[in-house]
Amino acid sequence: MRNVERDLVGQRSDLTFKHNKSLGRHGWLRLTPAYSVKLVKEIIAGAPVDVSILDPFSGTATTTLTAAEHGNTAVSFDINPFLIWLGNVKCRSYTAAHAQEVRDGVAAAIAKTPALLSQHNWRPPLFNIERWWSSTTLEVLAALRVALVQEFGEPAEERADGLAWVAFCRLVIETSSAAFNHVSMSFSSETAHYEVGHVTDLYSAILDSVLLSCGSPLIGLGEVLEVDARAIPEMGRRFGLVVTSPPYPNRISYIRELRPYMYWMKFLEEAREAGEMDWKAIGGTWGIATSRLTTWGPNGKLLPEVLTDTVGRIAATDTKNAQLLATYVLKYFYDMHLHLSSLPNVLEPGAELHYIVGNSTFFGNVVDTPAILGESMRMLGYEDVESKIIRKRNSNKALFEYDVTARWGG
Known part of the structure; x- marks a missing residue:
């Protein structure tokens, strides 16, 4: 049956982060950990109206924001301070008066920026920073900051x-040489030189877009908390629906993509902090984590x-770094x-789980993520464990995305 499903399923870009770019707050920052708002909406629509929703791997807060837009109460967990900050900014309601205060403050900041160019301003200690921005652009960004x-x-x-800071995050990426034309980032061969007028005009346009997208208040409540998903404590509250997309076992470090913002x-103040965070993240292996x-x-x-069995097959491969x-x-x-x-510790009896995951290949060995997670769930007492293919992930015939579902009997 699984092979028949694979033959019928397509790549479905509407079920990826690409679908989110034009969806208001969901499109504020382009980050590959995001998954499709459309998929989350479909799952929530099939749940009880007043169900409390949990996402233990918040990322860009796609689940939590979608739930709040739908009218539900939702909580998500993360260990990355930037993602916690970003998620909570996304999940707040804003008034027209607040938006005007932001516009006025930004106008004042833009007016000050030319005079600040003459002094030495702080720049982030990002390795090889002039690969990202030219010296001219850096001077303007630093002064504006x-x-x-x-x-x-x-x-x-x-x-x-x-x-104001979300808009600045967008600005630093849009003035950089980084390109997001695939799952991670690449760099142009040359950095562009942006003068102060161009940078501040672009920043104003980005800010207008951000403020426009949050003009309508959220009808539900969303919150992102600092919790390690590997050790979730008792919290005094429980959830009836889990909708999440943990990092995939593909050895792509999300902290690497987040570095410019952080x-x-x-x-983030030094590279070692990034490595420590990657070690704590599920699936993270960058820097010291490796x-x-x-x-x-x-x-x-x-x-x-x-x-x-899977680990044994990978380790037995006659290839460097197999072990x-x-x-x-x-x-x-x-x-x-x-x-x-x-x-x-935080589930209601009968809680429904949806884990959006992808399989992987290592040296030709397929890592059947839904099968492994499914067996973990059964070992731990979860019931009605199933999985279905959602979409084909790319041109590799072996890579797919799945919805692994289960129920906690309590």
Whole structure:
């Protein structure tokens, strides 16, 4: 049956982050961890009207924002301070008076920017920064940032206005040499030189777009909390629907793509912090996280048999780094097993789960993500575990996206 499904399914770009770009707040920043608003809407539409919704892997807060737009109460978890900040900015309601205050503050900041060009302004300690922006563009961005801090405060401060800083995040990417024409980022061979007038005009246009997209108040409530999804504590509240898309076992580090935003917003100050965060993230292996895989072990925990077989096949491949990547796959599903074992701490009896996941291949060995997660769920007492193919992920015939569903009996 699975092969018949594969033959019939298409790539369905409407079920990816590409679909979100024109959908108001969902399109504020283009990040590959996002998945389709359309898919989340379909799942929520099939649930009880007043169900409380959880996304334990918030990312760009797609689930939480969609739920709040639908009228539900939703909570999501993340460990990345930038994503927690971004998600909460997305999930607030804003008045027309507030929007005007932001416009006035930004106008004042833009007016100050030319005079600030003559002084030495802080720049983010991003490695090889002039690969991203020319020296001319950097000078303008740095001066504008100082002016915005004077008007709104640093992004992480409680008094700061998130809307002005979301627009600034868009600005730093749109003036950079980075290109987002595939799952991750690439760079143009030359950086563009933007003068102050061009940068401030572009910033004003971006801000107008951001403010326009949040003109309507949300009818539900959404919130992003700092919680490690591998060890979810008792919280005094429970959820009847889980809709989430954890990182896929494909060894793509999302922290790497987030770096420009995190450095400019001062949520990241040095490369080691990025590596530490990647180590804590499920599926993260960048920087120091990669080296730590060489000494990591699962502490004898009972894991799905299909996972043991998969890891063994990858490790036996006559290829450089086969053992390293086998350990990576093992750790990914070990962390997911920990997550699923702590998730019942916040589930209502009968809670319905939807995990949007993708399979992977390593040296020709298919990692059957839905089968491995499904076996983990059954081992941990989840019921009615099933999976269905949603879409073909790219031109590789072996890669698909799935909805793995289950129910917590309680």
